[in-house]
Amino acid sequence: MKCHRIDELMELLQTAWEKESDLNLLELLVKLGQEAGFEGQLGDLSDEVLIYHLKMRDSDKNAAIPGLKKDYEDDFKTALLKARGIIKE
Numbered sequence: 001m002k003c004h005r006i007d008e009l010m011e012l013l014q015t016a017w018e019k020e021s022d023l024n025l026l027e028l029l030v031k032l033g034q035e036a037g038f039e040g041q042l043g044d045l046s047d048e049v050l051i052y053h054l055k056m057r058d059s060d061k062n063a064a065i066p067g068l069k070k071d072y073e074d075d076f077k078t079a080l081l082k083a084r085g086i087i088k089e
Contacts, residue, residue: 016032032054036052036053
């Protein structure tokens with residue numbers, strides 16, 4: 001599991017770093033953290049924050065988060081009925 005996450009993060013970072021090759025790695029990480037709204041120490045910036053921010057960075061601000069999209073319902077009433085088990089999938 002961790003190897004998959006490392007590979008995914010490295011792939012996403014490579015793409016972002018190629019677009020901003022004038023920055024060194026730490027500058028890029030600081031910039032990504034700031035874009036994501038992270039205000040702590042750089043050492044506390046988690047890989048999950050980086051992965052989700054890099055995935056969503058160039059997408060529409062109203063787009064669903066990738067891990068949550070599978071459970072997304074346009075209609076609140078339908079979502080509520082499914083959550084209560086009234087509507088089966």
